[in-house]
Amino acid sequence: MEEAIRPPLPPGPIKWVRDNLFNNWFNSILTVALLPVVFFALVNVVLWVFTEADWRVVSQFPLLYAVGQYPREELWRVGIGLSTILLMLGMSWGKWGGLLRSISMAIGIAFAFFALLPVQHPALDFSMRAYLGANVLLILLGNWIGHRVAVKGSYILIGWAIVPFLFVFLLTGIEGSKFLPSVATTFWGGLLVTILLSAGGILLSFPIGVALALGRRSTLPVVKAFSIIFIETVRGVPLITILFMFSIILALFLPADSRIDRLVRALMGITFFSAAYTAENVRGGLQAVPPGQIEAAKAVGMNGFQTMVFIVLPQALRAVLPAIVGQFIALFKDTTLVVIVGINDLLGIGRSIINSDPEFVQLQLEVYIFIAVIYWIFSYLMSQASSRLETALGVSTRL
Amino acid sequence: MASTQSVGEKSTNIPFYRDERILRIFAQVISTVIVVGLLIWAALNFLKAAEARNMTLTFGFLKEAAGFPISNPPIEYDPSMSFGRAFFVGLVNTLLVSVTGVITATILGTLVALARLSSNWLLGRIALVFIEFNRNIPLLVLLFILYFVVFGQLPQVKESITWPGPMYINRRGIYLTWPRLTESGTPFVVLVFVGILLAVIAFVVLRRHREMTGQNTYYVQASIGIFVLSGVIGWALTGGTPFEFSVPVLEGFNFQGGLRLTPEFAGMFIGLTTYTAAFIAEVVRSGIQAVDRGQIEAARAVGLSTTQVLSLVVMPQALRIIIPPMISQYLNLTKNSSLALAIGFQEVFSVGKIAINQAGRAVPVFALVMITYLTLSLLTSLVLNIYNRSIQFVTR
Numbered sequence: 001m002e003e004a005i006r007p008p009l010p011p012g013p014i015k016w017v018r019d020n021l022f023n024n025w026f027n028s029i030l031t032v033a034l035l036p037v038v039f040f041a042l043v044n045v046v047l048w049v050f051t052e053a054d055w056r057v058v059s060q061f062p063l064l065y066a067v068g069q070y071p072r073e074e075l076w077r078v079g080i081g082l083s084t085i086l087l088m089l090g091m092s093w094g095k096w097g098g099l100l101r102s103i104s105m106a107i108g109i110a111f112a113f114f115a116l117l118p119v120q121h122p123a124l125d126f127s128m129r130a131y132l133g134a135n136v137l138l139i140l141l142g143n144w145i146g147h148r149v150a151v152k153g154s155y156i157l158i159g160w161a162i163v164p165f166l167f168v169f170l171l172t173g174i175e176g177s178k179f180l181p182s183v184a185t186t187f188w189g190g191l192l193v194t195i196l197l198s199a200g201g202i203l204l205s206f207p208i209g210v211a212l213a214l215g216r217r218s219t220l221p222v223v224k225a226f227s228i229i230f231i232e233t234v235r236g237v238p239l240i241t242i243l244f245m246f247s248i249i250l251a252l253f254l255p256a257d258s259r260i261d262r263l264v265r266a267l268m269g270i271t272f273f274s275a276a277y278t279a280e281n282v283r284g285g286l287q288a289v290p291p292g293q294i295e296a297a298k299a300v301g302m303n304g305f306q307t308m309v310f311i312v313l314p315q316a317l318r319a320v321l322p323a324i325v326g327q328f329i330a331l332f333k334d335t336t337l338v339v340i341v342g343i344n345d346l347l348g349i350g351r352s353i354i355n356s357d358p359e360f361v362q363l364q365l366e367v368y369i370f371i372a373v374i375y376w377i378f379s380y381l382m383s384q385a386s387s388r389l390e391t392a393l394g395v396s397t398r399l
Numbered sequence: 400m401a402s403t404q405s406v407g408e409k410s411t412n413i414p415f416y417r418d419e420r421i422l423r424i425f426a427q428v429i430s431t432v433i434v435v436g437l438l439i440w441a442a443l444n445f446l447k448a449a450e451a452r453n454m455t456l457t458f459g460f461l462k463e464a465a466g467f468p469i470s471n472p473p474i475e476y477d478p479s480m481s482f483g484r485a486f487f488v489g490l491v492n493t494l495l496v497s498v499t500g501v502i503t504a505t506i507l508g509t510l511v512a513l514a515r516l517s518s519n520w521l522l523g524r525i526a527l528v529f530i531e532f533n534r535n536i537p538l539l540v541l542l543f544i545l546y547f548v549v550f551g552q553l554p555q556v557k558e559s560i561t562w563p564g565p566m567y568i569n570r571r572g573i574y575l576t577w578p579r580l581t582e583s584g585t586p587f588v589v590l591v592f593v594g595i596l597l598a599v600i601a602f603v604v605l606r607r608h609r610e611m612t613g614q615n616t617y618y619v620q621a622s623i624g625i626f627v628l629s630g631v632i633g634w635a636l637t638g639g640t641p642f643e644f645s646v647p648v649l650e651g652f653n654f655q656g657g658l659r660l661t662p663e664f665a666g667m668f669i670g671l672t673t674y675t676a677a678f679i680a681e682v683v684r685s686g687i688q689a690v691d692r693g694q695i696e697a698a699r700a701v702g703l704s705t706t707q708v709l710s711l712v713v714m715p716q717a718l719r720i721i722i723p724p725m726i727s728q729y730l731n732l733t734k735n736s737s738l739a740l741a742i743g744f745q746e747v748f749s750v751g752k753i754a755i756n757q758a759g760r761a762v763p764v765f766a767l768v769m770i771t772y773l774t775l776s777l778l779t780s781l782v783l784n785i786y787n788r789s790i791q792f793v794t795r
Contacts, residue, residue: 020520027519034521222427226434236776237769238734240748248755249765252448253441333537340741347540365548372536372544379535 057363058370061353062123065370068189068344074173074181078192079131081167083138088163090139091156094146099388104143106381108136164203168196185263189344191374193263197345198332201270206324208271209278210317214308216279217286227279234276240337243269247341266338274331281323285316318393325386329379336375346371445762458763461486467753469745471661482754489750490771496664496746497733497775500671504732505725507672508679515684526680533677538735541674546666546742553662556653567647567654573665574647577658587633587641594629598622663744667736675732682728686721687713719791726783730776737772747771 008015021031058065067078086107093104115132117124145151171188173180188196215227234242246269247262254260260268289312297307317324339348350367354360360367415421449456461483468478472488473495514526533541550570554560559569567574580588605618634641647657660668690713698712737748751768755761 020518023518027517030517030519031521034519034525038521038525220423220427220430223430226430232777233769233773236773238737238748238772240737240740241765241769241772244752244755245765245769249761252762253445255444256448256451329535333535336537336539337738339539340738347537347543351543364551365544368540368544368548372540375537375540376532376535380531383535 053366053369054363055366055370057353057360057367059121061349062121064349064353065190065346067192068349069187070171070189070192071183071187074183077170077173077180077183081170083135084163084166086135087138087142088156088159090142091146091151091159092142093139094143095151095153095156098392099385102388103385104139108139112136164199185261188263190349191346193338193343194332194335194345197263197267197270197335197338198328200267201274201331201335202328204267204271205274205278208275210282210313212275212279213282213286216283231276231279234273235280239269239273239334240340242273243337243341245269246272262341263343266341266343270331270335270338273334274327277327277330278324281320281327282316284323285318285320286312288319289315321393322386322390325382325389329382329386332378332382333375346374449762454760454762456763458767460760460763465754466757469750470663470743485750485754486747486767489745489747492664492739492744493733493736493746493748493775496667496671496736496739496744500668500675500732500736501729503668503672504675504679504728507676509683511676511680512683512687515680516687529673530677530680533674534681538670538674539738539741542666542670542738542742545670546662550662550666556649559649559654565646567649570662571653571659572662573660574654575658575660576644576646578642579645581641581643583637584641587637590633590636591626591629594626594633597629598625601625661744663739663742666742667739667744671732671735674735675728678728678731679725682721682724683717686717689720690716715790722783722787722790726780726787729783730779733775733779734772 022028063072063075067075070078089100089104089107093100111132114124115129115136146156170180171183172185173182175182212227212231215223216231218224218227243266246265250260250265250268293311293315294307297311302310335345336347338345339351342348344352350371354364354367448454462481464479465482465485466478467485469476469485469488473491474488476484476488511526511529514522515530517523517526553568553570556569556571559567559574561567564576566576599622602618602622605616605621608614609616609618645656645658647654647659694712694716695708698708703711736746739746740749740752743749747768751764754764
């Protein structure tokens with residue numbers, strides 16, 4: 001009976017291995033069988049990444065992956081746009097902190113890393129390093145501004161509302177202008193287009209989605225019917241058919257002389273598609289708001305509009321925020337489909353780099369792995385941010 | 400003064416722009432006018448464009464010869480056949496890849512979920528890597544990697560990779576050993592099918608009897624017995640083996656026999672399966688984890704065995720949570736099969752796209768493609784929702 005009174009093993013690596021890898025005979029066999037498989041897989045992956053893989057297809061074209069064929073002499077416009085966004089981000093960090101702090105720090109560290117990277121590379125010349133370094137300072141400056149009491153949160157929100165328009169205006173330019181010559185969207189590409197399409201898609205689809213969700217819950221039969229037909233039709237077909245509809249069929253249904261830019265058409269398709277899914281998510285949130293809330297709002301004399309805007313929607317949107325972030329991640333990945341309608345997003349640029357040189361056809365895996373890693377990092381960070389947001393808003397604990 | 404008016408007067412004197420009944424009608428009329436107006440405007444523009452470009456607006460072309468080839472059609476097809484037939488070939492391809500994909504993704508996803516919940520840390524990590532890798536990259540990138548890199552770099556037919564089975568993998572596809580029905584196979588299958596039907600009936604009837612009376616009716620054993628018996632009887636009656644294995648054999652420059660999966664189908668199938676399996680794994684995992692631990696402990700406490708705890712307590716409750724998100728995963732898989740266009744597997748959408756490129760058919764072809772997907776989605780969700788309703792709690 002000496003065994004029974006022996007104290008449990010002290011916490012440590014041996015106890016951990018015992019508890020997690022060899023806690024019964026089945027797990028022991030499993031561990032022994034899996035260890036060599038995992039080991040060889042890891043060794044092979046590491047060997048491939050560091051010795052076999054030829055990363056020229058990635059390292060030679062960093063700007064191409066970032067902005068596509070955007071004219072190099074006009075690149076400063078993308079730079080200023082990015083800097084403005086980072087300044088805003090820094091200010092928001094200073095004002096609200098929390099999740100914004102992690103995002104700002106991550107971006108700042110990444111920029112500082114590339115600015116100080118001790119590698120000779122044509123794209124990393126002095127001006128680029130200076131620009132990256134300046135952006136780090138801009139974020140910090142924004143943080144300092146955000147901490148001032150004089151800077152109200154509403155100012156920053158107004159700034160955020162203006163920035164997207166400013167950014168798009170900077171990128172497109174003015175027809176015939178000397179200082180800001182217009183750049184056709186056919187030259188836009190790479191990560192820039194991916195981010196524009198996904199951010200534009202989610203921002204534009206959100207109000208439409210909320211409107212559709214309210215329409216679907218409406219007591220007006222006609223409005224309800226229209227909303228249901230729209231939502232169910234869009235959700236019933238693949239995104240690619242909608243993209244095709246907007247890129248090919250739409251022109252037939254508009255006056256003969258009207259021309260819509262193809263990037264805008266793709267954005268319209270993505271927005272419509274995303275709106276239907278947002279509507280269903282928001283509807284879930286609306287259903288989760290207890291009827292007592294609405295009755296209480298009515299009782300204190302609010303009208304229907306006030307009840308909706310001040311009582312129902314805030315609670316509904318908070319409840320479905322994680323779902324909406326999840327949908328944003330899906331949308332971000334789905335923007336790759338614009339390749340099929342001939343837009344050079346990140347994946348499209350990868351394809352055209354592969355096709356630009358017969359030598360690169362053998363290096364496809366490197367290109368796709370690089371692109372996959374970029375998507376992976378973005379999506380993974382967004383899902384992490386979503387779960388932190390969920391905790392911060394108390395979605396799973398309150399309501 | 401408004402405050403002195405009686406209730407009856409008030410409802411008649413209210414100005415029309417504040418009368419809710421009128422506003423309701425007004426809002427509906429406005430929205431109808433906007434939506435219908437937009438549609439009519441679009442239709443008029445379209446008719447003008449159609450007249451100018453001499454476009455077809457009817458579905459008459461469905462009977463015309465298609466004129467384009469489809470590589471490796473699953474059913475008989477050649478370019479002289481009608482476009483309707485070509486479209487049907489595309490539909491069969493969509494259904495093939497969706498149905499097989501749904502089945503394998505469900506199995507793989509459940510296994511990954513169980514691995515994720517395993518008490519073995521290593522296995523759990525492997526499952527986590529699988530899930531996080533697949534969930535966070537675009538499906539199209541995965542498909543490109545599979546089709547252009549993995550299948551593009553496979554060896555020539557002569558140097559096929561051989562796996563036990565035998566199974567040969569080369570640039571032309573995957574060749575599997577596959578059972579084929581012999582002449583006596585068809586009646587055997589019919590008999591076994593009848594056997595399965597009887598087994599299900601016996602299962603339901605005997606179980607209900609047990610639930611009503613409390614007598615042990617051995618319903619599981621009985622139905623398995625009926626199933627096995629039908630197989631034995633079928634074998635004896637038809638005489639001779641119902642199946643034979645068709646083994647792929649290298650003849651000349653290609654393999655004969657067996658089951659050939661084209662690189663396009665295999666790429667699509669593997670891509671859809673692994674991608675969706677990662678999502679299904681998360682669905683299944685959260686469903687299982689949502690079952691209250693107390694339920695399991697209570698079931699143990701009243702003396703149920705591990706199998707009984709799983710089949711009678713955990714699974715019925717987990718399924719209620721799992722089924723609705725699972726339905727949307729199945730629908731996603733079916734819709735994602737349209738990405739096959741990018742790697743040249745010819746399903747509904749890519750067949751449609753070829754026809755769109757032929758002059759003037761864009762709108763009817765497009766309508767056909769949309770209607771097909773809508774019908775598929777609605778049918779799938781209808782069937783699965785009926786199933787879902789049958790397993791949910793009955794609430795007041």
